[in-house]
Amino acid sequence: xxxxxxxxxxARLVGAKDRLLRDVSLTVxxxxxxxxxxxxxxxxxxxxKAVLGILPQSVEIVEGSIELDGVDLLQLSAAERRRRIGxxxxxxxxxxxxxxxxxxxxxxxITDRLVQILGWDRTRAETRAVQIxxxxxxxxxxxxxRSYPHELSGGMRQRILIASAFAAEPKLIVADEPTTALxxxxxxxxxxxxxxxQARHGTALLFVTHDLGVVSKVCRSLSVxxxxxxxxxxxxxxFFAGPQHPYxxxxxAATPKYTDPLASLQPVPDAVIAQxxxxxxxxxxxxxxx
Amino acid sequence: xxxxxxxPSGAVLNExxxxxxxxxxxxxxxxxxxxxxxxTAITLLGVAVIVFVVIRVVPGNPIAMMLPPGATEAxxxxxxxxxxxxxxxxxxxxxxxxGVLQGDFGMSITTRQPVLALVMGRLPAxxxxxxxxxxxxVFLGGAAALGGTLRRGTRTEGAIDVGAGMALSxxxxxxxxxxxxxxxxxxxxxxxxxxxxxxxxxxxxxxFYLFESLLRFRFDLWADIVSHMFLPALALAxxxxxIIAQLLKQSLKETMxxxxxxxxxxxxxxxxxxxxxxxxxxxxxxxxxxxxxxFTFLIGGTVIIERLxxxxxxxNMAIDAVINRDLPLIQGIVILFAxxxxxxxxxxxxxxALLNPRLRHG
Numbered sequence: 001x002x003x004x005x006x007x008x009x010x011a012r013l014v015g016a017k018d019r020l021l022r023d024v025s026l027t028v029x030x031x032x033x034x035x036x037x038x039x040x041x042x043x044x045x046x047x048x049k050a051v052l053g054i055l056p057q058s059v060e061i062v063e064g065s066i067e068l069d070g071v072d073l074l075q076l077s078a079a080e081r082r083r084r085i086g087x088x089x090x091x092x093x094x095x096x097x098x099x100x101x102x103x104x105x106x107x108x109x110i111t112d113r114l115v116q117i118l119g120w121d122r123t124r125a126e127t128r129a130v131q132i133x134x135x136x137x138x139x140x141x142x143x144x145x146r147s148y149p150h151e152l153s154g155g156m157r158q159r160i161l162i163a164s165a166f167a168a169e170p171k172l173i174v175a176d177e178p179t180t181a182l183x184x185x186x187x188x189x190x191x192x193x194x195x196x197x198q199a200r201h202g203t204a205l206l207f208v209t210h211d212l213g214v215v216s217k218v219c220r221s222l223s224v225x226x227x228x229x230x231x232x233x234x235x236x237x238x239f240f241a242g243p244q245h246p247y248x249x250x251x252x253a254a255t256p257k258y259t260d261p262l263a264s265l266q267p268v269p270d271a272v273i274a275q276x277x278x279x280x281x282x283x284x285x286x287x288x289x290x
Numbered sequence: 291x292x293x294x295x296x297x298p299s300g301a302v303l304n305e306x307x308x309x310x311x312x313x314x315x316x317x318x319x320x321x322x323x324x325x326x327x328x329x330t331a332i333t334l335l336g337v338a339v340i341v342f343v344v345i346r347v348v349p350g351n352p353i354a355m356m357l358p359p360g361a362t363e364a365x366x367x368x369x370x371x372x373x374x375x376x377x378x379x380x381x382x383x384x385x386x387x388x389g390v391l392q393g394d395f396g397m398s399i400t401t402r403q404p405v406l407a408l409v410m411g412r413l414p415a416x417x418x419x420x421x422x423x424x425x426x427x428v429f430l431g432g433a434a435a436l437g438g439t440l441r442r443g444t445r446t447e448g449a450i451d452v453g454a455g456m457a458l459s460x461x462x463x464x465x466x467x468x469x470x471x472x473x474x475x476x477x478x479x480x481x482x483x484x485x486x487x488x489x490x491x492x493x494x495x496x497x498f499y500l501f502e503s504l505l506r507f508r509f510d511l512w513a514d515i516v517s518h519m520f521l522p523a524l525a526l527a528x529x530x531x532x533i534i535a536q537l538l539k540q541s542l543k544e545t546m547x548x549x550x551x552x553x554x555x556x557x558x559x560x561x562x563x564x565x566x567x568x569x570x571x572x573x574x575x576x577x578x579x580x581x582x583x584x585f586t587f588l589i590g591g592t593v594i595i596e597r598l599x600x601x602x603x604x605x606n607m608a609i610d611a612v613i614n615r616d617l618p619l620i621q622g623i624v625i626l627f628a629x630x631x632x633x634x635x636x637x638x639x640x641x642x643a644l645l646n647p648r649l650r651h652g
Contacts, residue, residue, distance in 0.1 A: 052555075052556045053555070053556070054552050054555050054556055057443060079560070082555075082558050082559075082560070083558050084558075085556060085558060086556065086557050086558015086559070087558060089556065090556065090557075091553055091556045093549055093552075093553050094549075095549060098548060098549040098550065099549040099550050099553050100550055101550040101554070101568055101571075101572070102550075102572060103571040103572050103645070103646065104568075104571065112557070112559075112567075113557040113558065113559075116558075116559065116563075117557060117558040117559070161553075
């Protein structure tokens with residue numbers, strides 16, 4: 001059973017000819033983790049933003065559908081879409097240092113949504129906040145809830161953001177490179193924490209990352225993107241056994257090996273880049289500029 | 291606190307360092323406050339010296355204004371001695387400053403009443419006018435900034451920008467004339483002269499008419515007072531509202547791109563909720579500083595606006611005092627204005643520390 005179904009999604013800069021997302025289709029099953037992989041600028045974050053309705057004003061969706069539990073978000077009114085996303089989806093952002101409001105205490109930043117969007121009473125929301133902070137192994141929750149973000153460490157803040165995402169029991173969470181901004185020593189713990197929380201709550205997770213190593217540990221299926229186009233969309237196991245697409249194969253080969261850290265890195269060969277660029281161009285053939 | 295992977299000693303060290311920082315932060319805040327008080331005192335002394343010297347050096351003699359034409363040399367000498375104007379400027383200053391420290395600002399030459407009583411009698415009128423203008427400016431400017439942010443990138447925002455540009459480029463006394471023309475002459479809905487209708491019987495025990503009429507539930511008087519204040523306050527408010535609108539909208543729009551605002555968007559809040567609850571508390575700080583500075587200019591602006599609307603405040607009195615060369619009165623008014631200016635600046639600094647948690651904790 002799929003929870004999120006993206007069909008033939010194309011987006012572009014307002015007024016521009018070239019598309020940023022090219023006919024993207026992908027599915028996230030209920031309670032499963034789907035990875036979105038690609039180099040910088042491949043459009044992986046943009047897909048997450050499109051799902052959550054937070055694309056920049058300069059980007060417009062020109063065709064396709066984003067179905068959440070069978071309802072196409074793009075057909076809804078702006079207010080209805082906002083409420084539906086707020087009630088059923090959540091975001092784990094990339095940079096914990098900038099994703100918490102510096103002038104508000106942690107408490108209301110977690111509970112506001114529960115009270116104002118889900119209609120809980122304040123006591124229930126506060127109890128929930130303490131409980132969910134406990135789940136991400138923050139023990140002195142009462143103190144943390146009274147703190148301002150600048151009083152907490154980066155790792156702590158990322159835990160809070162994870163807890164906040166799970167607080168409303170959403171059906172889908174978009175994790176936008178949630179470990180990229182963190183210290184390498186903390187990355188692994190945070191990754192493990194997200195995986196644990198996902199398994200415990202049975203939340204579908206769209207995991208945006210450029211790290212294939214992370215995908216192999218966390219995801220069930222993945223989509224490889226290049227130039228806003230999905231070049232490979234498959235389950236994790238066959239992918240790591242042997243990717244079909246030459247670009248995906250080269251990308252996998254370019255991942256540094258922990259077993260042999262001294263081996264020189266293999267960049268994606270120019271010929272493969274040229275080939276995948278050709279494909280991107282070819283995909284634009286049937287595309288009529290609106 | 292082992293959860294985020296500090297070693298136990300690291301955690302202890304961290305806790306210790308944080309506590310220590312908090313203490314230094316508070317001491318720094320207190321020290322800053324002391325330094326501010328001292329600089330304020332020096333500022334006031336400087337203002338006093340400058341005013342004292344300048345009004346005695348520029349041409350124009352208060353004694354000459356008081357005596358009828360044809361007064362004898364002896365009369366002039368007697369009066370000059372009576373007001374102590376025969377002594378050197380330095381001696382005069384020492385005498386005056388000594389009095390001031392004991393709360394005696396001298397006697398007004400023209401009215402022969404104590405300066406302090408005169409000035410304090412007029413101060414409430416000017417304070418009420420300035421605060422009303424400030425409130426109007428904050429509401430008008432804030433509404434324009436929020437509206438412009440809500441409709442950013444549309445014609446509405448463009449219209450707000452143009453309006454603010456116009457409001458800012460026309461000085462307050464010209465707005466006063468425009469308002470008198472529109473709401474006093476063409477469509478006479480507001481009073482354009484005085485502070486209150488003279489025929490009314492005022493039961494007030496203080497000079498804070500607006501405030502006291504509310505306290506006494508005399509809404510008939512309150513309406514009359516507001517009707518008198520509305521146009522001068524609006525004239526003072528329009529340029530400040532434009533400044534608030536421009537700066538606050540700019541900061542709001544910058545804040546709207548930040549990560550925590552984007553995150554708040556995914557939580558299902560309406561756009562106006564996101565702007566007011568998430569962006570505004572962070573975007574308001576630069577505006578607050580500027581409003582503090584601009585408010586002092588606004589108080590300065592009351593001098594001309596009060597004259598224009600014949601409003602019986604300090605500003606109007608200041609102009610009369612200058613015309614009559616009433617030296618002690620000029621000194622008193624200027625010192626009072628200086629106290630208000632520095633006081634407002636101090637308040638702004640304090641509220642800045644209150645609003646920004648990072649500053650509060652050092």
